[in-house]
Amino acid sequence: MQMGENAASKNCHNNHHLHNHHQVFDISIDVLPQNGSKCFDDDGRLKRTGTLWTASAHIITAVIGSGVLSLAWAVAQLGWVAGPAVMFLFSLVTYYTSSLLTDCYRTGDPDTGKRNYTYMDAVESILGGVKVKLCGFIQYLGLFGIAIGYTIASSISMMAIKRSNCFHQSGGQNPCHLSSNPYMIMFGITEILLSQIPDFDQLWWLSIVAAVMSFTYSSIGLGLGIGKVAVNGTFKGSLTGISIGTVTETEKIWRSFQALGAIAFAYSYSVILIEIQDTVKSPPAESKTMKKAARISIVVTTTFYMLCGCMGYAAFGDLAPGNLLTGFGFYNPYWLIDIANAAIVIHLVGAYQVFCQPLFAFIEKWANQKWPKSYFITKEFNIAVPGLGLYKLNLFRLVWRTIFVILTTVISMLLPFFNDVVGILGALGFWPLTVYFPVEMYIVQRKIPKWSTRWICLQMLSMACLVISLVAVAGSLAGVVLDLKAYKPFKTSY
DSSP states (O other): OHHHHHHHHHHHHHHHHHHHHHHHOOOOOOSOOGGGGSSSSSSSSSSOOHHHHHHHHHHHHHSSSGGGGHHHHHHHHHHHHHHHHHHHHEEEHHHHHHHHTTTTTEOOOOOOOOEEOOOOOOOOEEETHHHHHHHHHHHHHHHHHHHHHHHHHHHHHHHHHHHHHHHHHHTTTEEEEEESHHHHHHHHHHHHHHHTTTTGGGGGHHHHHHHHHHHHHHHHHHHHHHHHHHHSSOOOOOTSSSOBBTBBHHHHHHHHHHHHHHHHHHOOOOHHHHHHHHOOOSSOOHHHHHHHHHHHHHHHHHHHHHHHHHHHHHHHHOOSSSSSTSSSOOOOOHHHHHHHHHHHHHHHHHHHHHHHHHHHHHHHHHHOOOOOOHHHOOOOEEETTTTTTEEEHHHHHHHHHHHHHHHHHHHHHHOOOOHHHHHHHHHHHHIIIIIIIHHHHHHHHHHHTTTTTTHHHHHHHHHHHHHHHHHHHHHHHHHHHHHHHHHHOOBBBB
16 A cells, blocks of 8 residues: 555656646646646645644644643642643633634635645735734744744753763762853754754654654653652642742742743644645645644643643642753652653754744745845855765855854853743744734634624634733743843853
């Protein structure tokens, strides 16, 4: 069966080349109508082959990332009642708005309308105007922020490995303070090399590796949490969260707000939803498959989040660390924590590229359009790499991507506060990308009349989420301000 499929797809690929070749002379070989074609979809691209399961897997890998690590901390700020409740609410909102978003994959008719390949395309074809620029700005700023967040997170994990080994060797005598800078620089150098590989983010094995790694470290965190609860013999924590006394009253308020941002960050995947939908085959209509996929993946991730967040809180109570695996809550078995931290680093090295490559491509495309004659920007040099074939070197790509990585690394060294950065990112991206644009597009797409009940409900949802976002941004900024008081630039040690 597999062989047959491969042969068929090879055949399609060959036909596709012919097809392209002849389009120059405007002769179409495919006499069959496009939608009746064996090889092509209605937009002339090769047949999409994604199914309910591949789409769910893509969503789950996109969602379960480093956001999982700060959940125990977030639950600790909110307590046993509000913590799980807030997580549940976020999952409902995300599910609802992502099902609105699935209806925006095709403009107009849900079965035959024009396809939008990316989130930006959808905003452009349905809303248009200044909103497109706004959406692009927020989306790319978010990607830039994620690059910083990932740099910080992976340096913290590398240090945790170093520290847990040092701690183990000294028998717990040496506090092992380390500076985070060398680790951030190491991460940066790795990313500079990887970012020179064009289309690195489309390597098929990358998302499999990412999936395996994220499940590895999340499960280890979960397992250690359960183990610690078993050792303690009780569930720690209180109904209302961290107690006044451990923190001041105002701090508690700010931290609760920041926790909202951390939870929002853990759920932020709507940006890539349309791109995942673009891999799904039809019939049935893509939006039907995607709605099911969203349901499956949100149930899986929410269950997983609840377990990780609640078990972490149950294990540590008020002292739940900002980053579950590195908060040094677990000294033994130290090799297991090392495996988990190594998995985080491997995952983040790849995830960094998955999030940055679209940004790289966007800037390069823009530069090519603006200065089409520039030698620096457009000229490609072929360099033979032994064992790997030809590498196309482009000066602008080399310089711009390197500068970008250096910039994210320097900012990470200046502001190495994982929780605050995660909170800000989650909150900034949450409302516009997960709520506002999907709701607006849905209203236009379904022609919902102003001031009708449906319209008012959608707007109320949007307003409520805006308030949550603003509050979370404020909480995270307050967190940064508090951290900056006890802080010297580039001198951060843990």
